[in-house]
Amino acid sequence: MTTTAPAPRTQFQLARRRFxxxxxxxxxxAVLAVLLxxxxxxxxxxxxxxxxxxxxxxxTPPSGAHLLGTDELGRDYLSEVLYAGRISLAIGLSVAVxxxxxxxxxxxxxxxxxxxxxxxVMRVTDLFLVVPAxxxxxxxxxxFGKSPVTIVLVLAGLFWTFVxxxxxxxxxxxxxxxxxxxxxxxxxxxxxxVVRHILPNLTGVIAVNASLSAANAVIVESTLSFLxxxxxxxxxxxxNMLSQASGLIGTDKxxxxxxxxxxxxxxxxAINFVGDGLRDALDPRGAxx
Numbered sequence: 001m002t003t004t005a006p007a008p009r010t011q012f013q014l015a016r017r018r019f020x021x022x023x024x025x026x027x028x029x030a031v032l033a034v035l036l037x038x039x040x041x042x043x044x045x046x047x048x049x050x051x052x053x054x055x056x057x058x059x060t061p062p063s064g065a066h067l068l069g070t071d072e073l074g075r076d077y078l079s080e081v082l083y084a085g086r087i088s089l090a091i092g093l094s095v096a097v098x099x100x101x102x103x104x105x106x107x108x109x110x111x112x113x114x115x116x117x118x119x120x121v122m123r124v125t126d127l128f129l130v131v132p133a134x135x136x137x138x139x140x141x142x143x144f145g146k147s148p149v150t151i152v153l154v155l156a157g158l159f160w161t162f163v164x165x166x167x168x169x170x171x172x173x174x175x176x177x178x179x180x181x182x183x184x185x186x187x188x189x190x191x192x193x194v195v196r197h198i199l200p201n202l203t204g205v206i207a208v209n210a211s212l213s214a215a216n217a218v219i220v221e222s223t224l225s226f227l228x229x230x231x232x233x234x235x236x237x238x239x240n241m242l243s244q245a246s247g248l249i250g251t252d253k254x255x256x257x258x259x260x261x262x263x264x265x266x267x268x269x270a271i272n273f274v275g276d277g278l279r280d281a282l283d284p285r286g287a288x289x
Contacts, residue, residue, distance in 0.1 A: 018281040025277020028270040035267060039085030048076035050083045059253050068259050080236065081259055087237040089267070091152055091221045096214035098156035103163025104206050108194050110164065111171025121168070125161040137220070138229045146232045151224070155217050163209045170205055174198050204282035211275025215268040222264050238264050 020026055038045050047067075054074030062069045068077040110121035140154045174180065175198065183193050199206075218238075224230035225239030226246065233240070238260040245256035 015281040019277045022277040022280055024273045025280075028273025028277070031266060031270040032274060035085065035263070035270070036089060039082050039089055042079070042082040042086065046076075046079035046082045048079040050079065051075060052079070059256070061252070061255060069255050071256055072253075077256065077259060081238070081241070081263060084236040084238050084241055084260070085263060087148055087231055087235055088218050088221060088239070088264070091148055091155070091237070092214040092218035092267070092271075094152045095155040095159060095217035096210045098152065099159035099213045100163055100206060100210040102156065103160035103209070104167050104199070104202070106160070107164035107167030108171050108199060108202075111168035112175050112190065112194050112198065118168070121164060125164055128158060128161040137224055138227075141224070141229050146230065148231060148235065151221055151230060155220060159213045159216065163206070163213065166205060166209055167202060170202050171198055174201055204279040207278035207282055208275045211271050211278070215271040215275075218264060218267055218271075 042050070052075060054070070057070055057074035059072050059074075060066060060070045066076050066078065068081060071077055071080065106121050110118040136158065137151075137154055141150060144150050144154075171194075180193060180197055183197055188197075221230055221237060222239030222242060225237050226243045228243065231237040231240050241260040242257060242264075245253070245260070248254050248257055
């Protein structure tokens with residue numbers, strides 16, 4: 001009696017299996033998915049309309065009618081938090097994508113080609129690293145405006161340096177590997193070697209740095225908004241809500257400060273857990289399950 005050998009798993013199937021065996025990563029992905037659905041679907045999910053005021057009601061603590069209470073204008077706080085999350089999450093994800101693409105590209109060029117390209121990229125990253133990010137952000141936003149688009153561009157212009165340094169270091173090591181030498185012998189062009197042979201082996205590293213960029217962007221945007229340099233009314237973000245409630249610590253309205261902070265904390269932790277899971281799942285040197 002002959003038995004049929006099981007079909008070999010693809011790299012995607014192996015990575016998916018490793019990821020879903022990472023319990024914290026799965027939990028982080030679930031939390032992040034709920035946040036994204038609730039915030040970007042707030043028009044259908046939020047219990048009350050955006051900025052729906054009830055001045056006669058005023059601020060009330062959490063209750064059955066208002067799960068997170070109401071603010072000074074009588075607005076349902078859960079609804080306001082969900083709508084504000086749109087801006088915070090959109091900024092975090094946009095910064096992660098732009099910074100990762102730019103940083104990975106420049107880091108790969110610097111690490112593989114070396115020479116003048118390496119010197120230019122590394123000196124620029126050193127310049128960005130020695131300048132305080134908050135000062136640069138505050139000055140840039142003061143000069144170019146405080147719209148969400150400006151915040152995304154400025155944050156991406158700062159965060160790409162971290163990705164570039166990590167990718168460059170990895171590429172310096174990978175370019176000496178045997179499979180890269182074999183590709184050169186076979187006549188592969190340098191661009192093809194970088195795109196097809198080196199960058200795929202950095203997927204885990206890039207994924208982790210992308211997740212860190214997203215989490216850092218959410219936190220930095222909240223810090224800027226808290227200091228008055230970030231998102232401005234009528235737009236709201238979690239940092240903006242923190243700023244508006246900053247003087248309520250120790251009062252019966254302190255819940256207006258705690259809930260936006262809790263959403264920022266949950267988002268940062270969830271993104272980092274997902275990044276850890278992606279690193280373990282996409283690492284080609286990981287053990288075969």
